[in-house]
Amino acid sequence: MKPDPKKSSNAARPNGPGAGKGSSPNVSAKSPANEAEPTAGLAHTPIWLIILFAALFYWGQLYLDNHAGGFDPQVYEPYESAKLVKALNTGADDLAAKGEPLYGMVCAACHQPNGSGGALAPPLAGSEWVTAADPSRLIRIPLHGLSGPIQVKGQDYTFPSGMTAMGEVLSDDSLAAILSYIRQSWGNSAPQVTPAQVAKVRQDTANRPMNGTATWTADELLKVPLAQ
Amino acid sequence: MNQGPLIFLGALLALAASWCGMVVVPNVQIGRQQQVAAGPSNSRYPAIPSGEAQRGRDVYRAQGCFYCHTTNVRQSGAKFDVVLASAGTNKAALASGLRAARPGLTPAEVSQIMEQAPKPVLQGLTRAEAETALKHLTVPDAKAEIILVPTGPDIERGWGRRMSVAQDYLFDQPLMLSKQRIGPDLTTIAARQRDPSWHLLHLYNPQSKVNGSTMPPYRFLFEKRKIGRHPSPDALQLTGEDAVEPGYEVVPTERARALVAYLLSMDAQFGLFEAPLPVEPKRPDATTNQPSATAPTNAAPTNR
Numbered sequence: 001m002k003p004d005p006k007k008s009s010n011a012a013r014p015n016g017p018g019a020g021k022g023s024s025p026n027v028s029a030k031s032p033a034n035e036a037e038p039t040a041g042l043a044h045t046p047i048w049l050i051i052l053f054a055a056l057f058y059w060g061q062l063y064l065d066n067h068a069g070g071f072d073p074q075v076y077e078p079y080e081s082a083k084l085v086k087a088l089n090t091g092a093d094d095l096a097a098k099g100e101p102l103y104g105m106v107c108a109a110c111h112q113p114n115g116s117g118g119a120l121a122p123p124l125a126g127s128e129w130v131t132a133a134d135p136s137r138l139i140r141i142p143l144h145g146l147s148g149p150i151q152v153k154g155q156d157y158t159f160p161s162g163m164t165a166m167g168e169v170l171s172d173d174s175l176a177a178i179l180s181y182i183r184q185s186w187g188n189s190a191p192q193v194t195p196a197q198v199a200k201v202r203q204d205t206a207n208r209p210m211n212g213t214a215t216w217t218a219d220e221l222l223k224v225p226l227a228q
Numbered sequence: 229m230n231q232g233p234l235i236f237l238g239a240l241l242a243l244a245a246s247w248c249g250m251v252v253v254p255n256v257q258i259g260r261q262q263q264v265a266a267g268p269s270n271s272r273y274p275a276i277p278s279g280e281a282q283r284g285r286d287v288y289r290a291q292g293c294f295y296c297h298t299t300n301v302r303q304s305g306a307k308f309d310v311v312l313a314s315a316g317t318n319k320a321a322l323a324s325g326l327r328a329a330r331p332g333l334t335p336a337e338v339s340q341i342m343e344q345a346p347k348p349v350l351q352g353l354t355r356a357e358a359e360t361a362l363k364h365l366t367v368p369d370a371k372a373e374i375i376l377v378p379t380g381p382d383i384e385r386g387w388g389r390r391m392s393v394a395q396d397y398l399f400d401q402p403l404m405l406s407k408q409r410i411g412p413d414l415t416t417i418a419a420r421q422r423d424p425s426w427h428l429l430h431l432y433n434p435q436s437k438v439n440g441s442t443m444p445p446y447r448f449l450f451e452k453r454k455i456g457r458h459p460s461p462d463a464l465q466l467t468g469e470d471a472v473e474p475g476y477e478v479v480p481t482e483r484a485r486a487l488v489a490y491l492l493s494m495d496a497q498f499g500l501f502e503a504p505l506p507v508e509p510k511r512p513d514a515t516t517n518q519p520s521a522t523a524p525t526n527a528a529p530t531n532r
Contacts, residue, residue: 073257074502078305088504
């Protein structure tokens with residue numbers, strides 16, 4: 001049987017540039033029509049390749065451990081970890097800075113933007129109510145309101161209308177921010193008030209309504225024990 | 229091809245793995261990013277660009293400004309300064325703390341630092357060193373702080389105060405980070421150059437503003453026309469060789485004005501959670517309640 005020219009050229013392909021070294025140089029010379037279609041066999045992966053891949057994989061893991069920042073979207077080079085980024089954000093939990101605009105919205109109308117007080121409210125600047133080391137009395141004032149005569153910085157004040165209760169409208173976070181702000185402004189320098197402290201006072205006074213019907217008086221507040 | 233399915237599966241696996249790693253995972257991580265509160269007034273950042281600025285971005289893109297300008301500030305590290313925010317009243321304890329934190333201080337320098345607080349005590353430390361130094365300065369009544377200082381060549385060039393992060397590009401569509409820096413990075417150009425008329429004149433003829441500038445002029449974004457009944461208020465104040473003959477004026481077109489509005493919206497320099505910036509030390513005894521000076525104060529030198 002005469003070799004079909006088309007087939008023979010097909011069979012000759014393994015001899016082309018890409019052909020394996022092992023194949024016989026004169027495949028086309030053999031009777032190509034009888035030869036089966038060439039197939040790729042399976043070979044065992046050499047052990048060195050497996051070890052190489054294992055080593056690369058291990059190195060990749062180590063690299064990710066050291067440079068991926070725990071895959072946290074908030075961690076960018078050159079910072080290594082979410083913990084570090086958090087620690088660098090000292091300004092972010094600066095409650096007083098957050099409280100400043102809130103104070104302007106909520107309290108400044110009566111206590112004045114500079115905390116000096118006036119015809120509507122006593123001063124906050126320099127007030128011992130504000131700067132007491134333990135803020136548990138201070139927190140109660142905006143939560144439930146305050147009325148009756150009060151002494152601030154050695155001066156007696158009486159405001160017929162008193163101070164309204166704001167515990168229902170202000171969250172723990174906002175209240176903590178406002179109180180931190182008034183404790184650290186206008187010459188006051190007391191430690192900040194944390195949201196947890198506000199939550200604690202809310203809990204302690206849970207059966208006191210925050211709708212303005214149960215405002216504190218100064219005398220009553222003075223009986224609230226302070227931690228030393 | 230008797231191993232066809234195997235090869236197909238292998239290729240599929242390789243592509244699927246990289247698609248997961250490069251598309252799915254980042255999308256899960258930052259795909260839902262939103263505006264955050266940032267800056268001195270805690271406003272929403274990044275601000276939604278005005279319509280004019282958005283059209284300006286299209287001009288920026290069409291003119292290929294990104295072939296020469298990047299919008300990506302890189303940061304290679306961070307250093308830490310220890311600053312005495314306020315000296316308080318406990319002078320003796322503070323003075324010995326200062327000498328422990330920085331051996332070799334003369335008594336005169338110690339009292340100078342205490343008088344001039346807020347004042348840096350030590351600069352360019354690692355975090356661990358800064359923390360050790362801070363321990364010495366933890367004196368009742370006095371207040372010392374560690375201040376973060378981002379470092380890197382871009383920051384030294386005054387192109388920004390911190391690295392750019394994904395948040396900065398929230399509304400940038402398409403993203404024109406670019407990779408070639410024939411001109412300076414423009415991430416914070418609005419902070420360096422706030423004057424719109426400077427930008428217009430610079431676009432009209434860069435060399436009139438910057439000696440030897442190699443930036444091409446964009447005169448076709450301006451229109452030269454006969455002065456009508458009144459000269460136009462936004463006509464360019466051209467001098468020297470740019471001056472046009474009397475009776476004529478050069479006014480920016482809509483495109484030039486939009487482009488400048490876009491440039492003036494490029495102001496990515498507020499500290500973010502993931503790219504923090506130092507908060508200026510605030511004196512606890514400050515009598516005013518001015519928002520502390522976190523405003524852009526870096527007198528940024530350009531690369532001239």
